[in-house]
Amino acid sequence: MRFTRVLGAAALLLGLAVSPAAADSSPSASPSDDGGAPTEAGTAFRTATEIEQGQRATANGSAGDYLYWSFPADAGQRPTVKATVRLPGTHAAETWRIDVYDGLRRRQACQYGAQSRTAAAGTSSVELACVLRTVRAWSEPWAYDPLPGTYYIRLTAVNLPTSDLGVPVSAEVRVASKDAGGAAAVDGSLAEPLVPGVAMNSGADEEDSERGAVLSAIEPDDGWSSGWWSDRWVWTGIGGVLAALAGIGGYALTRGAGRPGRVPPGV
Amino acid sequence: MITRTRLAAGACALLAALTAGIAFPAGATAGEPTGEDAPKVNLVLDVSGSMRTRDIDGGTRMAAAKQAFNEVLDATPEEVRLGIRTLGADYPGDDRETGCKDTAQLYPVGPLDRTEAKTAVATLAPTGWTPIGPALLQAADDLDGGDGSKRIVLISDGEDTCAPLDPCEVAREIAAKGIGLTIDTLGLVPNAKMRQQLSCIAEATGGTYTSVEHTDELTDKVNQLVDRAADPVVTPVATEGADACAEAPTLKSGLYTDREEFGRQRWYRVDVEPGQELRASVSVGADRAVNPSYGVLLRAVTVHGREIVRGEAAGNGRTDVLSTGLRYPKAESDEEDAPAETVCLQVTNSFSVAAGVKTTPGLPVELTVDVVDGPSDAGDVASFGLGRGWWLLGALILAGFLAGLLWGWLSRWRFAVWRTN
Numbered sequence: 001m002r003f004t005r006v007l008g009a010a011a012l013l014l015g016l017a018v019s020p021a022a023a024d025s026s027p028s029a030s031p032s033d034d035g036g037a038p039t040e041a042g043t044a045f046r047t048a049t050e051i052e053q054g055q056r057a058t059a060n061g062s063a064g065d066y067l068y069w070s071f072p073a074d075a076g077q078r079p080t081v082k083a084t085v086r087l088p089g090t091h092a093a094e095t096w097r098i099d100v101y102d103g104l105r106r107r108q109a110c111q112y113g114a115q116s117r118t119a120a121a122g123t124s125s126v127e128l129a130c131v132l133r134t135v136r137a138w139s140e141p142w143a144y145d146p147l148p149g150t151y152y153i154r155l156t157a158v159n160l161p162t163s164d165l166g167v168p169v170s171a172e173v174r175v176a177s178k179d180a181g182g183a184a185a186v187d188g189s190l191a192e193p194l195v196p197g198v199a200m201n202s203g204a205d206e207e208d209s210e211r212g213a214v215l216s217a218i219e220p221d222d223g224w225s226s227g228w229w230s231d232r233w234v235w236t237g238i239g240g241v242l243a244a245l246a247g248i249g250g251y252a253l254t255r256g257a258g259r260p261g262r263v264p265p266g267v
Numbered sequence: 268m269i270t271r272t273r274l275a276a277g278a279c280a281l282l283a284a285l286t287a288g289i290a291f292p293a294g295a296t297a298g299e300p301t302g303e304d305a306p307k308v309n310l311v312l313d314v315s316g317s318m319r320t321r322d323i324d325g326g327t328r329m330a331a332a333k334q335a336f337n338e339v340l341d342a343t344p345e346e347v348r349l350g351i352r353t354l355g356a357d358y359p360g361d362d363r364e365t366g367c368k369d370t371a372q373l374y375p376v377g378p379l380d381r382t383e384a385k386t387a388v389a390t391l392a393p394t395g396w397t398p399i400g401p402a403l404l405q406a407a408d409d410l411d412g413g414d415g416s417k418r419i420v421l422i423s424d425g426e427d428t429c430a431p432l433d434p435c436e437v438a439r440e441i442a443a444k445g446i447g448l449t450i451d452t453l454g455l456v457p458n459a460k461m462r463q464q465l466s467c468i469a470e471a472t473g474g475t476y477t478s479v480e481h482t483d484e485l486t487d488k489v490n491q492l493v494d495r496a497a498d499p500v501v502t503p504v505a506t507e508g509a510d511a512c513a514e515a516p517t518l519k520s521g522l523y524t525d526r527e528e529f530g531r532q533r534w535y536r537v538d539v540e541p542g543q544e545l546r547a548s549v550s551v552g553a554d555r556a557v558n559p560s561y562g563v564l565l566r567a568v569t570v571h572g573r574e575i576v577r578g579e580a581a582g583n584g585r586t587d588v589l590s591t592g593l594r595y596p597k598a599e600s601d602e603e604d605a606p607a608e609t610v611c612l613q614v615t616n617s618f619s620v621a622a623g624v625k626t627t628p629g630l631p632v633e634l635t636v637d638v639v640d641g642p643s644d645a646g647d648v649a650s651f652g653l654g655r656g657w658w659l660l661g662a663l664i665l666a667g668f669l670a671g672l673l674w675g676w677l678s679r680w681r682f683a684v685w686r687t688n
Binding site for chain 1: 459475477478522549576588591593653671673
């Protein structure tokens with residue numbers, strides 16, 4: 001009996017120690033170095049420059065350009081897009097804005113962050129941010145929930161005086177995400193992530209892939225999550241073990257010392 | 268755990284790739300580059316009289332352009348087919364009609380001989396008018412043929428002097444005619460009117476406009492644009508949607524372009540097998556000055572007219588495109604050989620223009636269609652019905668404890684009954 005109790009206590013302690021750690025250990029985007037970060041931006045959805053999460057992508061353009069980047073976001077991540085636009089020395093007041101679109105080119109709402117900001121005349125830079133909703137593994141087709149796949153960033157000046165049209169500017173974007181872990185784990189998953197052209201890419205052979213002309217070849221560092229794993233397994237499993245231990249504890253309380261060991265046979 | 272996830276993901280991806288490979292043989296997909304897909308760039312240089320002005324880094328505009336061209340010709344990637352066209356290079360007279368026809372091909376679009384091209388550029392001297400419209404038309408003809416991306420880079424120091432042919436409308440017509448042709452414009456020491464005209468030309472084709480004040484800016488920008496042309500891009504396939512679903516063209520997975528006039532609708536059909544998911548997205552480009560509020564609606568409708576799902580987008584202010592998309596997973600069927608369902612896609616827009624702006628050709632429409640395997644379904648809000656969090660643990664412990672207590676009491680009671688007997 002004592003052995004059981006010790007074992008139970010040990011398992012309980014172990015469970016308590018492990019559960020929060022396990023809950024937060026799901027894979028997250030690790031910031032990579034900026035060595036290979038892109039220095040160009042696309043000018044349309046079709047030509048969007050692919051960046052990874054954690055990369056600091058830069059681009060030179062002209063005021064009035066529509067600059068596009070794309071990045072992968074997987075289930076359970078809550079991406080934050082940050083952009084900095086460096087403006088030339090003299091300019092009038094102009095409004096800059098970032099928009100984020102999902103793999104179906106549907107505009108995604110920003111929960112918070114300065115999605116659009118007006119740079120007063122003469123300011124040297126303007127900073128924008130957009131915190132998306134947490135990406136879910138599955139949602140109904142009628143919903144606009146963010147789903148795993150490609151995300152597009154569009155950076156542009158929405159309000160520009162003619163005198164500033166075409167003036168050279170430089171931009172910098174960075175995407176980082178916070179991992180929501182199992183709290184955002186839902187049942188179900190998409191058969192394929194929302195990557196545009198995925199039906200064409202998988203149909204093409206290996207030898208075609210080196211041409212590089214695909215709509216989006218984006219993938220997270222460690223691949224798309226398969227959707228079956230979440231830390232809910234750990235929580236529920238530990239819950240089951242703890243419940244069993246509590247059951248043993250309750251049983252031991254009520255049953256007392258149990259049937260005396262020295263009860264003679266046949267009583 | 269992560270390794271296992273990755274393994275499972277890999278296996279899934281392999282399986283998906285295999286099944287998709289069977290479902291869509293490579294030949295049936297649209298938008299793949301084929302054969303003659305070398306990117307083509309045509310540099311169109313203004314050699315009008317005003318290029319003599321000395322206001323770029325102390326030298327003439329012409330000198331700056333020549334220096335930039337020399338550097339660009341050195342840096343042009345091997346695979347790019349580069350050509351040079353001039354406007355206003357030959358006719359110095361005052362006759363407007365002749366002056367407005369003055370555009371010539373200085374170096375033909377083809378494999379680049381750097382020395383020859385540089386020699387040709389060196390001969391240029393600022394001369395005549397600024398016939399931007401006719402030069403663009405000819406430049407587009409120079410780029411004819413081939414499936415690769417096509418780009419015109421227009422470098423000018425003045426607005427068009429050959430009205431009434433509006434270069435903006437010319438650009439729009441060129442874009443409507445050809446597939447994947449982009450016009451980028453660079454204005455040398457621009458004034459307000461020129462900025463407007465050149466950026467209007469650029470926006471008509473999805474290109475960019477840049478103001479240039481220094482030689483190195485010019486070199487960097489032209490280099491950037493030539494490099495951009497060399498980037499491999501999926502070329503869309505031209506299609507023409509119908510006014511009703513019955514006559515609509517049937518599309519497979521791929522990238523398509525079309526034109527849609529203001530207030531009109533376009534219909535397309537897509538066949539979706541049971542167990543497949545249709546993904547469609549549409550972008551309607553604003554290639555001219557549109558009124559500030561606009562919208563795009565994409566509907567998936569059955570052949571009988573019942574709406575399945577829709578994607579809608581609305582916006583206001585300055586924009587290049589407005590896009591939306593939808594997803595329609597078709598459930599697995601119990602029957603063997605269940606027929607594919609024809610889904611009609613309807614694209615409508617609520618863009619409008621001010622009076623006086625030409626409404627033809629219509630707005631550019633880009634349509635992406637993906638039919639992927641395996642619809643997704645879910646039976647529970649939570650992942651596999653599992654729970655998480657301290658409340659769950661508390662509830663389970665309490666339940667376990669109560670069960671233990673109960674079991675203990677039961678067993679005690681049973682023991683007592685057994686002992687009394």
